[in-house]
Amino acid sequence: MRTAFINTLTELAQKDKNIYLLTSDVGFSVVEGFIQKFPSRFINCGVAEQNIVGMAAGLALAGKKPYIYSIIPFIIFRCLEQLRNDICYQNLDVKIVATGAGFTYGTLGFTHFALEDIGILRAIPNMTVLCPADPPETRELILKSYQTKNPTFIRLYKGGEKTVYNFSPNIEIGKPSILKEGKDGVIIAIGLCVGMGMEVVDKLRESGYNFKLISLHTLKPIDNGALLAELKDSKAIFTLEEHSIMGGLGSAMAEILMESGYKGIFKIFGIPDKYFSETGSAQYLQRKCGLSTEEIINHILSKIHR
Numbered sequence: 001m002r003t004a005f006i007n008t009l010t011e012l013a014q015k016d017k018n019i020y021l022l023t024s025d026v027g028f029s030v031v032e033g034f035i036q037k038f039p040s041r042f043i044n045c046g047v048a049e050q051n052i053v054g055m056a057a058g059l060a061l062a063g064k065k066p067y068i069y070s071i072i073p074f075i076i077f078r079c080l081e082q083l084r085n086d087i088c089y090q091n092l093d094v095k096i097v098a099t100g101a102g103f104t105y106g107t108l109g110f111t112h113f114a115l116e117d118i119g120i121l122r123a124i125p126n127m128t129v130l131c132p133a134d135p136p137e138t139r140e141l142i143l144k145s146y147q148t149k150n151p152t153f154i155r156l157y158k159g160g161e162k163t164v165y166n167f168s169p170n171i172e173i174g175k176p177s178i179l180k181e182g183k184d185g186v187i188i189a190i191g192l193c194v195g196m197g198m199e200v201v202d203k204l205r206e207s208g209y210n211f212k213l214i215s216l217h218t219l220k221p222i223d224n225g226a227l228l229a230e231l232k233d234s235k236a237i238f239t240l241e242e243h244s245i246m247g248g249l250g251s252a253m254a255e256i257l258m259e260s261g262y263k264g265i266f267k268i269f270g271i272p273d274k275y276f277s278e279t280g281s282a283q284y285l286q287r288k289c290g291l292s293t294e295e296i297i298n299h300i301l302s303k304i305h306r
Contacts, residue, residue: 119247
């Protein structure tokens with residue numbers, strides 16, 4: 001995802017001289033291509049994330065199009081006041097592209113986990129929240145968000161993600177992307193969990209159940225009409241995310257479904273609302289939270305058989 005981001009941004013910067021890239025002394029082995037081509041439009045601001053947000057706001061007010069690249073806990077949690085007041089309050093054209101989603105930095109402990117970021121940013125007016133599933137979706141969301149003028153957060157993982165789109169994605173901000181069709185239920189996922197959802201759908205199909213799989217790459221704004229049209233007549237809906245069960249994909253879907261009068265089965269798969277003292281690989285921590293293909297399938301089958 002990081003490579004897809006920087007390659008796409010470099011392409012855009014060749015056409016748009018107003019694009020600037022700001023980092024907090026991170027991203028080396030990722031951002032060099034941009035630096036080589038546009039050294040005067042790259043600013044390493046050092047380990048001073050709150051200052052970066054202020055600088056990006058100033059650049060936007062001067063007619064530039066700044067992109068901030070950093071790590072989620074540092075650029076979101078540490079800078080919440082600056083994001084809220086400097087960028088979102090003024091509705092500035094600043095894109096925050098941040099890596100480390102979920103348990104990406106699992107071996108570094110809870111300070112480096114990114115489990116609450118979506119919930120925090122969904123609550124801030126003017127902020128668009130994007131969660132790509134793989135490199136092709138990342139590229140499309142970078143291209144589409146470039147055309148917008150409002151603050152945007154793009155949530156990335158560290159690298160090595162599998163490609164889940166085996167077709168050329170036709171992605172629109174706010175609208176769901178359908179990766180699999182099915183009539184027995186729906187799985188809605190974001191980020192790397194889209195790949196996990198693909199495995200779940202494939203294994204459920206072996207058991208005779210055809211589930212639809214949706215990548216809801218846009219957590220804000222959501223086109224409720226387009227999404228509900230895809231959920232029409234669904235008797236079972238499951239959400240899957242590497243984020244707290246509070247405030248993320250599951251919460252957004254619960255709000256939409258409750259207002260729509262949905263009467264079917266609904267279940268959120270995500271990270272429990274608690275602190276973690278354990279460290280380990282992302283896969284290890286996911287399993288500790290019940291985010292494994294086997295456990296998800298067992299829960300789904302128990303729900304639809306009930």
